[in-house]
Amino acid sequence: MNEFLLVIHRDLTSKDASPSPEQMQAAIKPFQDWIGGIAAQNKLVSPPTRWDAGGRVIKQNTVINDYDEAVEIAKGCPIIQWGAVVEVRMAVPTP
């Protein structure tokens, strides 16, 4: 089974893109349910983590088999409705 990294990008800089504190609060619960739902399918490799913002991509990935499924899971991310972008990347299997 391939492992995928879902990167959630959210615009925090421009004025009108930021959700209100109420919206943020309202998003927490669906987000937890979404992660819980992935874990319930035994498909969660590791829990959500905050990453260093300065990372860079050094390798190009090719699309293989269960990318579609990972994308399908990513579509369920409730933050998308607040204007977030979810990036899906497959971990390159280590030899």
Add this chain to the structure above:
Amino acid sequence: MKEQELIPHLFRTEYRNIVSVLCYRFGIEHIEIAEDIVSDTFLSATELWSFKGLPGNPTAWLYTVAKNKTKNHLKRNTLFDQKISTEVRQTTSELIEMEIDLSRKNISDSRLAMMFTVCHPSISADSQIALALNLLCGFGIQEIADAFLTNKEVVYKRINRAKEKLKADQIQIVQPSVAHISSHLETVLKTIYLLFSEGYYSISTHTVLRQDVCEEAMRLNQMLIENPTTSTPSAKALQALMYFHASRFPARIADNGDAILYHDQDQSLWNRDLIAKGTLLLNGAATGSQLSRYHMEAGIAYWHTQKEDTAEKWEAILDLYNMLLILEYSPIAALNRTYALGKVRGKQVAIDEAEKLQLIDNSFYYSLLGSLYTDINSAKALENYQSALKFSSSAADQKTILKHICKLKELGPDLSIP
């Protein structure tokens, strides 16, 4: 207490104490000799007490006789002479003076050390449970077999295999130290929880024995909580979890031995005292940085001690299941989480999520779908309950599933049932 009751009672409590002290003193490799000495002590007691009457202090009598038998054994045992006596002679000049410390403190230290040995990860879960019941809880082979609906030979083999393994791996019986507590305590807690679950969920109809198993599991964990080194938030959370489950013991089994499901239980039979104790412990467990699965499971069990269905209850349960699953996946947690999701967000949302689980050979998976489809799509509900029946191996579960099928049949008389 009458003499006929006293000896089995003492056997249950003192056999394990003396065996633990002897093993702690001489090492796991001499476990059979230790057990022989203690059995022999009890045999002498039975013979002598029925003939001469009870001594003033039966426990002290047993300790003295066990000590003497041990000393006699040491004196004549050649293996001892070759292997251990040189070391012992260095510490005590006179062999006969060698102290076998049966003080309260040393008994409790020995049992704690034994607990860490018995729960060693090198032995299989089945064997750990059998060995724990035998050596730590003082259950006889026959009792263990009765509690788990298996035969004496199976239990005997499991115990012996485990002992051989402990000997072969030369597992030390030592006090848990702060240094290795984090790695070892987890396996000990896991064994205790397994032990409890075996008692709680076992299909054996021997209710009293099963309750004894659960009580012993709680007692073992209590020892951990009483020791400052092992009294971790996880240990407390586990104890709370067991108290919450145990609070329903009197309410969950009918007079004829049938299981009574949660919703049909008489709430007045729930043990409020245990629930209060569990709540206190769970609050006490809310320290430190480690959130264990026992915290989550105890939290869920706490909410189930509140029978009333409130939005708050199911929100909290769903949250806890989410966290539990992120920490550690298990099919049953995934199914329960989906049930909670249905309570919070409605059956249709839960059906969509449930169908993603694809636990296609799990009876509970179909039961969950059956319950979610009830009132939404009776044909689908029935179809799922029938699959549940097919995959179920427990008679009690089959009975419950059949009840649901009958109910659905009443609702939709045109549905054909094979």
